[in-house]
Amino acid sequence: MIREFSLALALAVTGQIAFAGCAGQEDTCEIPMGAYHIELPDADNAPMVVFLHGYGGSGSGTMRNRGMVEPLLERGYAVMAPEGLERPDRGGTKSWNFYPGFGERDETAFLTEAVQDAARRFGIDTDRVLLGGFSAGAFMVNYLACESPDTFSAYVPVSGGFWRPHPETCNGPIRMFHTHGWTDNVVPLEGRLLGGGRFQQGDIHAGLEIWRDANGCVDHKPTGFSTTGDFMRRRWTTCAEGSALEFALFPGGHTVPAGWADMIVDWYEGLPGS
Template identity: 80%
Template sequence: MIRAAILAVVAAIAGQSAHAACADQDGACSTEMGEYHIELPKAENPPLVVFLHGYGGSGTGTMKNRGMVKPLLSRGYAVMAPEGLERANRPGVKSWNFYPGFGDRDETAFLTEVVQDAADKFGIDAERVILGGFSAGGFMVNYLACDAPERFSAYVPVSGGFWRPHPEACEGPIRMFHTHGWTDNVVPLEGRLLGGGRFHQGDIFAGLEIWRIANGCVDTKPSGFSTTGPFMRRYWSGCADGSALEFALFPGGHTVPKGWADMMVDWYEGLPGG
């Protein structure tokens, strides 16, 4: 019994480390600017989902979210989880440099670097790369899309938008699928104050207005509505050629919801060139 228990613990540890590896290599993949973890599907030259962890999380932790990772792999997508940088004033706490004072790394350059590294090493299709992220990772997705909309094929933030003051304008057009929980009280739909009022998370619907303008949409009114399981979805058409904007709301809190991966891939593959 004791031996069996020990073997079970060893197997669990081995399984966890496999979820944080550099494809079939031990440990994380390293580049000049940082590290990332990646898992590959059986298909050759696969598209890639890059998913950014939340505040205090890690790429290792992202890869342990098998409810998200396994559906993506089964659909033929490689999955990458880059590592954020440790905050200077919070040793051991990792996040992303999307706001002044949050770090020194050029995150757009870092994410461009790791995608190119994966293309060179593992043959991923660098023309079909989706950038997603949760919470602080979702904020990073929005800010990168705002500044460099052409850098990734599509943007799929979960539970993260902009901080106040909102950007006056964003470059565009983009293809974005934003997902958020109705009862999220960490990143509420209306935003919230942080740091004794020094920081203010933005309003998610105000962010969608910024994206409608960037996409050149002719009306603020959604063009249509649909449901996918618990997800209530709305989208805007009549926008710039090649753009896409959709919002999915689910009856939950601050989490990457079950079913998100397949829903997001269905959306992406339904886009022209997806």
């Protein structure tokens, strides 16, 4: 099938399993605004998770996180890992244009172009595409969702929210599941100062309040609590029709935790209309 062909071709080309490329081809998928990697499940018209790497990371690095990618493929989801723009002022380090001065590319247009390209080339179901990201990628997820909430079906950031000053308001409603490590010291729950105080990461709980407002939630208090393995989850459900907001903490630091992929798919497939 498609996945087995992709792995076999990678082995033939490199002599070892290479988890990157364009659905089995060694090179990335090139589009006018950038590039992306993609792996496909054994299914047609598949849903997809687009996952944005962190600061200094890469799309190929994202695809090497097999603890995240393999469960998504097994659940029938394609996995796309776009490449951030290189920053010449940082020696070619890659990141995302979510904050003034971080780049010039219109990331919403780029990601939309990438999804449309994947739909044309690989038959992706564009009505079932989730946007996730880690760290700087998660910051990008939040800012894109804030400005253009209808771009993706749902948003699933890990270890990243907003920067200070926080947005005064966000467009909505949205469907979001935010995951964060209790001991994260790179993007602490309270935020931190960077660049000698020139930049300030935002407070994750303040961001959740912004999302409750965007979703028209009638109360700040969660309406439900649950656990999934080590994940401690809380949700808000007395909100606008079609919205969803959930937050999960895990007892770890700055990472995409084990079990995240299955938890996110279970959440998404439990939403009305998904």
